Amino acid sequence: MLTLTSGAVQVIRTVTANPEMPPETGIRIEAGIDGSDALRLSVAPEPEAGDQVVEAEGARVYLEPTVAQLLDDKTLDAQVDPQGDVAFTIAEGGQGGPGGPGV
Template structure:
């Protein structure tokens, strides 16, 4: 199962903390468009049918079924640069 670093948890919680959003809002990772190998990450108000849900310390990540399998041995991290831009990265999970 995908694991989250403390940095990813903090960024996801910040991004989804808007009081205007539903309480189950999270980040959804899905396959890229047009058959691309790239992954697409977006804010989602709820999981879609069949999504795997990863939740840690109030941060929710919804994974499209094919993506969940692809990322089952990965760790999601997030960094915020000096300009406030967020960058998510995936790495091989450590045992």
């Protein structure tokens, strides 16, 4: 199952901490629509049917079924740069550090 670093947990909780959104709001990761290996991230009010739900310390990630298989043994990390832009990265095998393709 996908694991989340403490950085990813912090960023996801910040991104989804809108009082106007439902409490189940999380980040959804799905396959890109252009046929490439790129993944798409979006804020989702709840999981879609068939999504795998990963939750850590109040941060929720919803994984499309095919993406859940792809990321089964990976770690999601996130960092915010000085301009406030968020970068998500995926690391191999639960290492929990930056590296791997950006999301």
